[in-house]
Amino acid sequence: MRSSIVALGLLAGCFPGFDDVEYRTPPPFSDPQAGCAIGCHGSDTSNAPPVSLSGAIDTTHVGIGAHQQHLDPASTWHRPVACADCHAVPTDIASPGHMDDADGKAEITFGAIAGAGATWNGVSCTVSCHGDSTTGGTKTQPTWTQVDGTQSTCGSCHGLPPPAPHPAGTNCASCHPTMEEGSMTFRDAASHINGVVDVSGGATGGCTSCHGSANAAPPKDLDGNTDRTAPGVGAHQIHLQPSTWHRTITCSNCHVVPTSTDAPGHRDGDNVAELPFDALNPAGVYSPATTTCSTLYCHGNGRDNIGSISWLAPGPLACGSCHSTNGTGMSGRHRRHIAEEGIRCSQCHSTVIDANMGIIAPNLHVNGVHEVKLTTGTYNPATRGCSGLGGGCHGPQTW
Structure with a gap:
């Protein structure tokens, strides 16, 4: 008789056609499958198993494990994991992948976020959600039945910071706008472990978040120097x-x-x-x-x-x-004019420099152009020749 009552209860929980009131309202943390999470996989007061199909209630039982830690919508550091991220959510009790294994164990069918190489060995998962050997985390293959918080601290899935070529800075908000500035607190927990690397120039926006303030480039480099x-x-x-x-x-x-x-x-x-x-x-x-x-x-x-x-x-x-300031090693007849004749830079580069060697037009200096403007006469850049100099300098000459 007891088994019949249980069976009716499960059916009432999984199928809306049954009128058993106890199992009609889906729990707030479940997938929107009318009553399924209640009838077999949970209650109105908690997400996922508070009781496994075998009646176990302890998290050390694989049927319980870390279900609640994954599905909790109130998490402050990750998006709520959906049932469909790890299981095939059935449309009815006889759907393939629901309860068609002879051993009675849940079938794990990972979704896209878990990564193409995701695996489950009955004790732990190897999934992108928890990082891998390249991310520098300390708990990249967490034990499913260990829910004491030691596997979910920052640094468990990826290093703080991750290894190179990731920048070595420790202020996550510099590049990740979903983080609070200077802390490990999430502004938007739903953006963490959502399959998207949220990088948009930092919490304050733009390249300066990584490469310094508007004060021209690093007052601080990526290592914090x-x-x-x-x-x-x-x-x-x-x-x-x-x-x-x-x-x-x-x-x-x-x-x-x-x-x-x-x-x-x-x-x-x-x-x-x-x-x-x-x-x-x-x-x-x-x-x-x-x-x-x-x-x-x-x-x-x-x-x-x-x-x-x-x-x-x-x-x-x-x-x-x-x-040089005396023309040595410079082009054309610089040395003869400067060292031998005492010609000042300003007499040939009058738009760039004054008679006291002061730069008067910084935008014309080190700009890739020979800015030649004579105080007297003209210079032809095509022929590199001077003319109309006057003052007894010389007649037309090629530089």
Whole structure:
């Protein structure tokens, strides 16, 4: 008689056609299958098994395990897992995959979020939800029947932070807008373990979330360094801040500016910045080992791309740091004019520099153009010739 009553109760729970009041209302944490979670898999007061099909109620029983921890809609750190993420949810009691195994054990049919290689061995799962061997977590194969919280702490599924090439910073909100700034608290728990890597430039938005504030590039690098002797900080501000002596350098002059977080050239290497340089520096090379840039136009002599400088060198640089001040090694007849005739830079580059060697138009300095504007006479860049000089300098000459 008892078995018949139980059977009727289960049927009432799984099929709306039965009128057993005890089993008619689905529990708030269940899938929307009319009554199924109540009749066999739970009650009105808790999600998933408070009682397994064999009558067990302890979480150490595999039929109970971590069901409630997964399905709880009030979780503060992950989206509620649905029954369909791990099981085939039947349309009726005889649906394939429901209870057609001879051993009476639940069939595990993982959904897409668990990953293509997801497995269950009767004790633990290997699923993307809990990370894998590449993510640096300490509990990437958690025991199903262990629900003491030790397998769900931050760092269980992925490292804090994950290993390279993930940035080494520890402020998750810098890149993940679903996190609270400077803490391990989620702004939106439903966005965690949802199959989507939520990266949109950080909680404050934009590239500056990872690469510094609006104060031109790193006051802080991805490792949290603020000292300019750290390669991730270096001379970024000296280059990118408005200058009184050179044009403002942009990120794209040295780096590929990505259109998205995963764009090629952004973070697809060994966690060391990639520097392809721009058209002004076609042969430019940066050596991480020596923190030195070489074969550059920018720090060259104006004639050849031979500039070389330490990325950690202090600034601003003095006149003569890149090209000589007496014309030695420079193009054409610089040396003769400057060293022998005493001609000032301002007499030929009047739109760029004044008589006291002060740069008056920073945007015209180190811009890839020879800005020649004579105080007297004209210069023809096509023939590289001067004419109409007056003042007894010389007649028409080729530079």
